[in-house]
Amino acid sequence: MTHSKFISLKKAVQIAILHNKRTKKSSKIDLANSLNFISSKEIRSPINLPELSSAGLDGLIISNKKSTKIPVSSKIIETGKVYKNLNINYAYRINTGASIPGNFKNFLSLENAFIENDYLILSKSKISNKDIKKRGEDLKKNQIILKKNQKINFIKLALLASVGIKKIDIYSPLKVGVISTGDELIDFKKKKKDFQTFDSNKLQIINFLKKYPISIKDLGILKDTFKDVEKFYKTKKSQYDLIISSGGSSFSSGDHTSSYLTKNSKILFQYLRIQPGRPIIFAKHYGQYIFSLPGNPLAVMVNLKLIISKFLDPNDLYSNFKVENIKSGFTENKKANITKFIRVKIKDNTAFEHNSKGSAKLISAAQSDGFLIVEEGLSRVIKGKFYPVIKFEI
Numbered sequence: 001m002t003h004s005k006f007i008s009l010k011k012a013v014q015i016a017i018l019h020n021k022r023t024k025k026s027s028k029i030d031l032a033n034s035l036n037f038i039s040s041k042e043i044r045s046p047i048n049l050p051e052l053s054s055a056g057l058d059g060l061i062i063s064n065k066k067s068t069k070i071p072v073s074s075k076i077i078e079t080g081k082v083y084k085n086l087n088i089n090y091a092y093r094i095n096t097g098a099s100i101p102g103n104f105k106n107f108l109s110l111e112n113a114f115i116e117n118d119y120l121i122l123s124k125s126k127i128s129n130k131d132i133k134k135r136g137e138d139l140k141k142n143q144i145i146l147k148k149n150q151k152i153n154f155i156k157l158a159l160l161a162s163v164g165i166k167k168i169d170i171y172s173p174l175k176v177g178v179i180s181t182g183d184e185l186i187d188f189k190k191k192k193k194d195f196q197t198f199d200s201n202k203l204q205i206i207n208f209l210k211k212y213p214i215s216i217k218d219l220g221i222l223k224d225t226f227k228d229v230e231k232f233y234k235t236k237k238s239q240y241d242l243i244i245s246s247g248g249s250s251f252s253s254g255d256h257t258s259s260y261l262t263k264n265s266k267i268l269f270q271y272l273r274i275q276p277g278r279p280i281i282f283a284k285h286y287g288q289y290i291f292s293l294p295g296n297p298l299a300v301m302v303n304l305k306l307i308i309s310k311f312l313d314p315n316d317l318y319s320n321f322k323v324e325n326i327k328s329g330f331t332e333n334k335k336a337n338i339t340k341f342i343r344v345k346i347k348d349n350t351a352f353e354h355n356s357k358g359s360a361k362l363i364s365a366a367q368s369d370g371f372l373i374v375e376e377g378l379s380r381v382i383k384g385k386f387y388p389v390i391k392f393e394i
Helices: 009-023 154-162 201-209 226-236 256-264 297-312 362-367
Strands: 004-007 026-030 059-062 069-077 091-094 106-109 119-121 144-146 167-171 175-181 215-222 242-246 266-272 281-285 288-293 322-328 339-347 350-353 370-374 386-391
Touching (some): 004 009, 009 266, 009 297, 175 201, 201 215, 201 242, 201 297, 215 226, 226 256, 242 297, 256 288, 288 297, 339 362
Parallel strands (some): 004 266, 069 091, 175 215, 175 242
Antiparallel strands (some): 026 167, 069 119, 322 386, 339 350, 370 386
């Protein structure tokens, strides 16, 4: 089957974003549970805010501003109540936020009201109708309050609640399964033998995914035999929208995940012109998407940040890493036909190469501040020039 092989990072990102649009199913959930989801429909306000004109401050209201001396009623207009049959010949004290009865169009703040012997003396007072919050002043009925494809943060959630929205249409969270492949792997919580390797990739992947509004399932460790791989993918094909695996995606004939996917799925792309992170496979298998990542932890980190993040979040609504142009403090040659990610330490806004020889050095990544990106087409890093740097999360 013809597919994209050894493609550029830019092309891979485009393909990942294209297929993100094909995973979007909509569902309705309670507003209280909608934080951090993405809206699948536009929402307009069903009401005005405020629904009735109200007092912006504590003060007094009057009906007739032509009188010079108005008796002040002992009754106080409070919030959450409706007042009828008020005497228009009286002034009434009113609390902030309380609705102003229809026949009372004039407002005086407490500091602008001169009261003497329970009478409001208008000649010594100042009417300040600008302190009346008019009906629909904050929000007009039918005004857009949430756009389609917008992330629901706590402020948006509060706004929706303020107009009585009870349920909201969101993009259904993807069901994502995460598995590691390799006969040498053992769960990091277990006691290992000398020939075994603790599985760090799955923990890295799962915790990277936690910032997205998705459902994540740890599917354990898979033995790297064709029979086990085939049984796994056939069993899980209808249970998850996306499976992310690490290990078994390289060129080797012994990597059975790569062999199985090549024979039994639609390969969307296979291998990238990047270092580290080259042996990644993106496939569609019985309607399910699969990212098969290499076993190298640093390659997994690059693939997560630059490819999988774009599949899950094309608009960068959840991404919390930054790309900045930083001056290089070193010179190094590289192959011009790849994009290379060099581990660096940053000091005085200058990036210095940090233990970057060999892509399997997880310890050096933990000690680094980020990746300096040397893009395809460049054959060397030049000291003193500026390059984009992906800073690691703090």
